[in-house]
Amino acid sequence: MMKPLLEVEDLHVRFHLRTGIVEAVRGVSFQLGRERLGIVGESGSGKSQTGRAILGLTPPPGEVTAKRLAFDGVDLLTASKRTLRTLRGGRISMVMQDPKYSLNPVMTIGEQIIEAYQAHAKASRAEARDKALAMLEAVKMRDPVRVFSLYPHEVSGGMGQRAMIAMMLVTDPDLLIADEPTSALDVTVSMEVLRILDELVAERGMGLVFISHDLKLVSSFCDRVLVMYAGRVVEELEARNLHEAKHPYTQGLMRCLPTLANDVRPLPTLNRDPSWAL
Amino acid sequence: MASSIANGGGGHDALRFYLTKTAQFFLVLATTLLGLVAVTFIIGRVVPIDPVLAIVGDRAPAHVYERARQELGLDLPLIQQFWIYLKKAVTGDFGNSVLTTNPVMTDIANAFPATFELATLGTIIGTIIGIPLGVLAAVKRGTLIDQVVRFLGLAGYSIPIFWLGLMGLLLFYAKLGWVAGPGRIDVTYSYLYTPITGIVLIDTAMQGQWDAFWNAVSHILLPACLLGYFSLAYISRMTRSFMLNELAQEYVIAARVKGLSEMRVIWRHALRNAAVPLVTVIALSYANLLEGSVLTETVFAWPGLGQYITNSLQNADMNAVLGGTLAIGTVFVLLNLVSDLLYRLLDPRTR
Ligand SMILES: Nc1ncnc2c1ncn2[C@@H]1O[C@H](COP(=O)(O)OP(=O)(O)OP(=O)(O)O)[C@@H](O)[C@H]1O
Ligand SMILES: [Mg+2]
Numbered sequence: 001m002m003k004p005l006l007e008v009e010d011l012h013v014r015f016h017l018r019t020g021i022v023e024a025v026r027g028v029s030f031q032l033g034r035e036r037l038g039i040v041g042e043s044g045s046g047k048s049q050t051g052r053a054i055l056g057l058t059p060p061p062g063e064v065t066a067k068r069l070a071f072d073g074v075d076l077l078t079a080s081k082r083t084l085r086t087l088r089g090g091r092i093s094m095v096m097q098d099p100k101y102s103l104n105p106v107m108t109i110g111e112q113i114i115e116a117y118q119a120h121a122k123a124s125r126a127e128a129r130d131k132a133l134a135m136l137e138a139v140k141m142r143d144p145v146r147v148f149s150l151y152p153h154e155v156s157g158g159m160g161q162r163a164m165i166a167m168m169l170v171t172d173p174d175l176l177i178a179d180e181p182t183s184a185l186d187v188t189v190s191m192e193v194l195r196i197l198d199e200l201v202a203e204r205g206m207g208l209v210f211i212s213h214d215l216k217l218v219s220s221f222c223d224r225v226l227v228m229y230a231g232r233v234v235e236e237l238e239a240r241n242l243h244e245a246k247h248p249y250t251q252g253l254m255r256c257l258p259t260l261a262n263d264v265r266p267l268p269t270l271n272r273d274p275s276w277a278l
Numbered sequence: 279m280a281s282s283i284a285n286g287g288g289g290h291d292a293l294r295f296y297l298t299k300t301a302q303f304f305l306v307l308a309t310t311l312l313g314l315v316a317v318t319f320i321i322g323r324v325v326p327i328d329p330v331l332a333i334v335g336d337r338a339p340a341h342v343y344e345r346a347r348q349e350l351g352l353d354l355p356l357i358q359q360f361w362i363y364l365k366k367a368v369t370g371d372f373g374n375s376v377l378t379t380n381p382v383m384t385d386i387a388n389a390f391p392a393t394f395e396l397a398t399l400g401t402i403i404g405t406i407i408g409i410p411l412g413v414l415a416a417v418k419r420g421t422l423i424d425q426v427v428r429f430l431g432l433a434g435y436s437i438p439i440f441w442l443g444l445m446g447l448l449l450f451y452a453k454l455g456w457v458a459g460p461g462r463i464d465v466t467y468s469y470l471y472t473p474i475t476g477i478v479l480i481d482t483a484m485q486g487q488w489d490a491f492w493n494a495v496s497h498i499l500l501p502a503c504l505l506g507y508f509s510l511a512y513i514s515r516m517t518r519s520f521m522l523n524e525l526a527q528e529y530v531i532a533a534r535v536k537g538l539s540e541m542r543v544i545w546r547h548a549l550r551n552a553a554v555p556l557v558t559v560i561a562l563s564y565a566n567l568l569e570g571s572v573l574t575e576t577v578f579a580w581p582g583l584g585q586y587i588t589n590s591l592q593n594a595d596m597n598a599v600l601g602g603t604l605a606i607g608t609v610f611v612l613l614n615l616v617s618d619l620l621y622r623l624l625d626p627r628t629r
Binding site: 055057085086087088089090093094096097098101102103104105106107115116119120151153154164167168 | 527528529531532533534535536537538539547550551554624625626627
């Protein structure tokens, strides 16, 4: 069997606060090849912190421990800052939630893509510019040259998120973490962005970690789904076998999905059993 | 206001913006100065100081006093006096100073460069040191360097400037002899160059009088560092707080995700954003040094605008006080304009 791209074993993320220790992630394990893994779970269940820990970007009072956390055989916990930096952006990338906040407001979109490219490739400015324009085209910008010189506040949410995708994929990474990449967009735009993301991931054969609240979206978009609850993985399933879910939390989530065929009213509420969080 | 007009769409936005801006600037300048003249003029006339007495002395006989009063135009109704003053002022005639007997314009042209030189140097020192210190404090939050910066900031607020100035003179001039004493330049050097800009450092350097230049440097060093310190205290504190705010933003995480070096993330991404509000802070601190260095100018016998106005005020020399106030008002409006333009330059969202 081929060596997995990403190995996560017993990952913990703890925040040492004055008021005590917050355990955001409590023993998450999974492996990932060049496939699509979805992570779902409610707000605060530790999805984002799992993604950030992989990138080595856990915010300050946070502490990361794991039995194993490796990308393409490189141990991320012991790797030097330098190695981490070449991996980050170069081979592992992340698309964040809201382009309004995750693009630098005082730099043009083109400038930000060029910067991402030049951080990893020895390229002249002209080459980087061509690459950036090609990337803007790849995310289906209607007028790449114009968008190139626009500032983030001058584009719509959908365009902003496509620019973000262009920026994060310009280095041809092997793994992309998409942390709720469409939850700040409205539905129609969101579908368009997902389609583009889907296409690029397939085309380039990247591994994808897709983080979302939306079980249905994740199951239609990914090969495999992790369900997280209170910092733990409570269930791991093939996306097409979602109906075989055993954990009551997942079953609860599934029951809450409204379908056209059998309209359940009122929608069932999700019951949480305190024992799940143990 | 008028600037919002420029924000509308259209092809000639930039041109229209600058035209509107220029028109707006002159309007603001005119109203500000008019307001300043009016207020200072009225205050000058209602305070219980008698400018006539200042000229004729308090033993003059009544007819001498009366003649002097008429010569000064003080017998006319207030509104008429104001009108006459305004009419002259637009031609650049602000009357003569009683104290120096020179035209006020000449006095100010002599005093302003001294203040300008000192305040500018102080601001440069405060900015060059204050910004990196503030950035460092924010990045290394909670560590020793952060404590030091916060202490410096606090001390800058609580230590009186004249005390620090006197202590500085005592130590570095009297005891150690590292710097020259009060004044702008030693008398022996002051004949070696002709004042052109009035800024001694520039005049001496331009004329190749390096001995005089270094003497002037040695004179300005201590007061400039003193003002620099106070400006640094303010600028570093504000930089720290702006940087803490920026470093917590999502785009900083995105920059790290891209694999940029921490240096680039901090200086190029976060500081570039923090620079937007910093412009206002620096302009404010600069304006503060331009008008408020009276105490420093007194301690260091620096013949600047602050000293000129204070002396004039003490001697009921109202023409000089009015002129000086107007000069400071003009500087304020100018600084405001410059910081406004810089703000637009730095923040694309305001264009
Ligand atoms: N900087 C921090 N300091 C302290 N606790 C934190 C910090 N960041 C996250 N946490 C904690 O970690 C837990 C998991 O956060 P995380 O952002 O991973 O949740 P999430 O599953 O991504 O939620 P959402 O769907 O709302 O984005 C939260 O309960 C939060 O309390
Ligand atoms: Mg999240």
